[in-house]
Amino acid sequence: MSLTKSFGATVLAVALSVAAGAVVSFAADPAATISQKGRHFTPGEVTVKKGDMVRFVNDDFYGHNVYSETAGASFDIGLQAPGEERDVVLEKLGIVDVRCRIHPRMRLKIRVEE
Numbered sequence: 001m002s003l004t005k006s007f008g009a010t011v012l013a014v015a016l017s018v019a020a021g022a023v024v025s026f027a028a029d030p031a032a033t034i035s036q037k038g039r040h041f042t043p044g045e046v047t048v049k050k051g052d053m054v055r056f057v058n059d060d061f062y063g064h065n066v067y068s069e070t071a072g073a074s075f076d077i078g079l080q081a082p083g084e085e086r087d088v089v090l091e092k093l094g095i096v097d098v099r100c101r102i103h104p105r106m107r108l109k110i111r112v113e114e
C-alpha cells in the first residue's frame with residue numbers, strides 16, 4: 001500500500017507542475033515517445049510541434065528522473081519506476097534540453113517547432 005501512496009504523491013507533484021508551466025495531459029496521444037533504456041534516451045533527439053505531448057517510458061530495470069531546466073520549458077516528472085510512463089506537453093518554441101537527475105550523462109534534445 002505504501003507503494004500506491006508513493007505513486008499518488010508523485011502524480012500529485014506532476015499535476016502541481018502544471019501551474020508552473022509544464023502541462024501534463026492524460027487523455028491525448030503522444031506526438032513522440034522517448035524510451036529510457038540502458039541509461040540512454042532513445043531516440044536522443046526528436047522534433048515535435050508546439051503543444052505536442054511527449055511521452056517518457058522507463059524501459060530500464062531501475063528508476064530515472066527526467067527533467068529540463070531550459071528557460072520557459074522547465075519540468076520535472078519525478079522519480080519514474082521501471083515500466084512507468086509520464087507525459088509532458090511542450091509549449092515553448094526552440095530546443096529543450098532534457099536530462100536525468102540520477103544519470104547525468106543521459107541527454108535528450110527536443111526541438112519544438114511551430
Ligand SMILES: [Cu+2]
Pocket residue numbers: 039063064065100101102103106
Ligand atoms: Cu536516469
